[in-house]
Amino acid sequence: DTAVSQTPKYLVTQMGNDKSIKCEQNLGHDTMYWYKQDSKKFLKIMFSYNNKELIINETVPNRFSPKSPDKAHLNLHINSLELGDSAVYFCASSQVGLGTEAFFGQGTRLTVV
Amino acid sequence: GQQVMQIPQYQHVQEGEDFTTYCNSSTTLSNIQWYKQRPGGHPVFLIQLVKSGEVKKQKRLTFQFGEAKKNSSLHITATQTTDVGTYFCAGTGAGSYQLTFGKGTKLSVIP
Numbered sequence: 072d073t074a075v076s077q078t079p080k081y082l083v084t085q086m087g088n089d090k091s092i093k094c095e096q097n098l099g100h101d102t103m104y105w106y107k108q109d110s111k112k113f114l115k116i117m118f119s120y121n122n123k124e125l126i127i128n129e130t131v132p133n134r135f136s137p138k139s140p141d142k143a144h145l146n147l148h149i150n151s152l153e154l155g156d157s158a159v160y161f162c163a164s165s166q167v168g169l170g171t172e173a174f175f176g177q178g179t180r181l182t183v184v
Numbered sequence: 185g186q187q188v189m190q191i192p193q194y195q196h197v198q199e200g201e202d203f204t205t206y207c208n209s210s211t212t213l214s215n216i217q218w219y220k221q222r223p224g225g226h227p228v229f230l231i232q233l234v235k236s237g238e239v240k241k242q243k244r245l246t247f248q249f250g251e252a253k254k255n256s257s258l259h260i261t262a263t264q265t266t267d268v269g270t271y272f273c274a275g276t277g278a279g280s281y282q283l284t285f286g287k288g289t290k291l292s293v294i295p
Contacts, residue, residue: 104283112270114227114285127282161226171276171283172217175226 074098077162077176084152085184092147092179094162102126103145104173105137106161114161120145121167152183186211186277190286198294203260205289207273216256217283218248219272227272230258263293 077094084090096103104127105117118137119127125137134150145162162176187210197203207216215234219227229238233249233256240247246259256273270288277284 105218106285111287112221112290113287114272116282116284119282163227165283171215172229172232173219173227173274173283174229 073177075162075164075174077178077179080177081180081182083182083184086152088152089148089150090152090181091149092160092162092181094145094147094176096143096162096164096174097175098164098166099143100148100164100166100174101138101142102165102167103139103142103149103172104163104165105145106163106175108161110158110176117118118147119147142151149181154183157181157183186275186280186284188273188275188284190273190287190289192289193287194290194292195295196292197263199265200262200271201262203267203291205258205271205291207258207275207286209254209275209284211277212253213275214253214278214280216253217250217274217276218247218256218258219274219285220269221272221288222269223270231276256277260291263291265293265295267291268293 075096086102102121104119120139123139139145160177163173165173189208217232218230221227238249244261270290272288273286274283
């Protein structure tokens with residue numbers, strides 16, 4: 072049973088399209104994250120939600136909009152995709168207060184053509 | 185904002201040699217974590233250090249947290265090909281929810 076699952080695993084799309092990536096965790100964690108990993112493998116935090124509330128919003132273009140319908144889900148919607156959005160996007164979750172070990176999903180490799 | 189620097193960015197070693205990666209934070213950390221990402225995989229938690237000066241071992245891996253809680257290191261003794269991957273440190277500042285990752289050290293092991 073996968074702890075943090077995200078779909079799809081691969082996403083190839085054209086510039087200008089709108090796409091969504093879904094993430095679900097079954098660990099009962101309070102906090103969920105989206106990270107972007109570029110071609111140089113740098114892991115950069117984009118958003119963090121705690122109990123469905125946005126607590127971290129790094130300098131990410133407003134074309135990226137996270138949505139947390141409940142604390143087990145954190146989806147990422149991207150409008151007007153650009154070539155520079157191509158990367159691997161990782162969802163993660165942790166339980167703040169009991170140690171902040173993060174569990175990562177398998178990643179979504181987004182390619183914008 | 186909090187920054188976590190990690191060096192080196194790349195390290196190539198002969199199988200059997202030792203390997204060390206270093207992590208430095210611009211601010212005092214409440215804890216530091218280490219993750220390993222295999223090629224094509226996702227980051228997987230290895231360990232967390234909380235106390236000043238703490239040292240923890242996992243088989244051939246030794247993790248240290250500095251006295252000032254601003255730096256950390258991961259040392260691998262006698263590397264094996266299974267050690268290949270990118271090692272990330274990640275720190276949490278006091279009172280923060282944010283886990284800030286270093287840029288990672290990509291380890292290649294030559295058989």
